[in-house]
Amino acid sequence: MTRWALVPMLVMALAACGDLSVYHAPPPVQDASRPDATRAAEGPGQPGTETGAPALEYPTNGRMLQQPRSRWIPVDWAELPGFGADPLGEAWSSWLRSCERPGTLAAVCADVKRLAPASDEERRAWMLARLQPYRIENLDGESQGMLTGYYEPVADARRLPDARFKNPLYRVPGPPAPLGSRKPWYSREEIDTLPEPQAALRGREIAWLEDPVSVLNLQIQGSGRLRITEADGRERMVRVAYAATNDQPYRSVGSWLLQKGEVRDASWAGIRQWVAANPARVQEMLWVNPRVVFFQEQLLTEADTFVGPKGAQGVPLTAGRSIAVDPQSIPYGAPVWLASSGYLPLQRLVLAQDTGSAITGAVRADYFVGTGPEASAVAGRIKQPLRLWVLWPR
Structure with a gap:
């Protein structure tokens, strides 16, 4: 068992894998850029x-x-x-x-x-x-x-983007289109393609991940830990916690892949295998789920390590x-x-x-x-x- 794994003693056996269909939403946090955060x-x-x-x-x-x-x-x-x-x-x-x-x-x-x-x-x-x-x-x-x-993912991340780490985790969006300016807010596809939501999220990046599927996983689980490399090269562990969503409906990418006959295993391992075999279709898969989660960064103390x-x-x-x-x-x-x-x-x-x-x-x-x-x-x-x-x- 690793330092970061809090898994109880489990009886392990082979079984069919469940679909990825859970989105967890801890209480929203107050954000100055979100007028409806009450x-x-x-x-x-x-x-x-x-x-x-x-x-x-x-x-x-x-x-x-x-x-x-x-x-x-x-x-x-x-x-x-x-x-x-x-x-x-x-x-x-x-x-x-x-x-x-x-x-x-x-x-x-x-x-x-x-x-x-x-x-x-x-x-x-x-x-x-x-x-x-x-x-x-x-x-x-x-x-x-x-x-x-469900569980709390752990992912490698960078504070600044580079050629490998180019998939952002965002804080709650701000001007010119703050969260609450429209309901629902922009979908995942609109965030990726339209200038207004992109402007609202510019400068709101917490960190950058290498794998877009890891970003999706963090959003579905609702929180996670980042093994983050800072701009000065130091490495530390932080937690990213749920702050808000774009109020779009949740759609399971695992169900979509199963329905299309693309996979027989809709676990994260099965989805990653499909992604590796279909790199040109990853964006298509991600846009199936219009719901996006925005995060807040939290200090991970020694006591927090074990909860x-x-x-x-x-x-x-x-x-x-x-x-x-x-x-x-x-x-x-x-x-x-x-x-x-x-x-x-x-x-x-x-x-x-x-x-x-x-x-x-x-x-x-x-x-x-x-x-x-x-x-x-x-x-x-x-x-x-x-x-x-x-x-x-x-």
């Missing part, structure tokens, strides 16, 4: 309020509850597969991060903090006494859904213990029991801390695997059945 100033409140979903009261007294895209069915703890075997330490660290957000399950966060030094047996006994498991179903009563995986980027809840993600969910089904900060079989068998406690444009529906989750190429190899192969239970205060 959500960054709004802190999360009672679970459900950030996304327009009705707030869930607690305790719920064990009755069925309904969210806009799911219903919660109270069940016995015996229904949760593997509950007695999960080592809870990593999950507890992730839960403590969620409790840093005001209003996130405040009824139990004091106990979660108190149990930080406790044993797994003590934590499990508290969960049995204090929480009620609810099976997540869609509104038609279906309780099985789909699990996919993931911030998810939509506003807390750092934990490899193997954070999931992206549809907040219209499960509120941010909720503890969730996850069970999935397939390439990566999982029965564990996770925290709902992120979302993504492709993560919609009741029983749908994206599993944060970690950082770097090892995480990439795992995340691209996760596409398997899923069951979820929310653990809510009694």
Whole structure:
């Protein structure tokens, strides 16, 4: 395991590769050039309020509850597969991060903090006494859904362009066509071909990458790390985090290649093989996805080295213990029991801390695997059945 890979211990096996269809969007950041950037100033409140979903009261007294895209069915703890075997330490660290957000399950966060030094047996006994498991179903009563995986890429970059490194990552665009001057903003193809968006992005380059597919990957994952060579030749690691998008719809280049019969493997490895064999068609493939993500650069401290980027809840993600969910089904900060079989068998406690444009529906989750190429190899192969239970205060 490399210094930059935060991959949990995984059971590795060969399996079919999933399509690349996930775009992750942590909270936007305020930018002086973006007049409509308001959500960054709004802190999360009672679970459900950030996304327009009705707030869930607690305790719920064990009755069925309904969210806009799911219903919660109270069940016995015996229904949760593997509950007695999960080592809870990593999950507890992730839960403590969620409790840093005001209003996130405040009824139990004091106990979660108190149990930080406790044993797994003590934590499990508290969960049995204090929480009620609810099976997540869609509104038609279906309780099985789909699990996919995502990760934080690492890429080489240059602060200044050269003959090799000529594909930019941009900050939020400014004058003469700032973000918000039109909705949606210019598409990927228009950015590449029209003078007005090019002028708005001139001087907004964070760094330059060698591979345009790496740029697309960073935009789809929503954040990443750059091993960047500065203008004076020094090398350092920085993080680029989501700032905003052009509000264009997301289109999967993997799905496009599959539909056209161009590939049989829509993982990043399969796409890169196609790119190597079809260099003249790379631009055609990239323009299939009109959505562009703009980033902000963040200092990567020693402490940040061992945690993931911030998810939509506003807390750092934990490899193997954070999931992206549809907040219209499960509120941010909720503890969730996850069970999935397939390439990566999982029965564990996770925290709902992120979302993504492709993560919609009741029983749908994206599993944060970690950082770097090892995480990439795992995340691209996760596409398997899923069951979820929310653990809510009694």
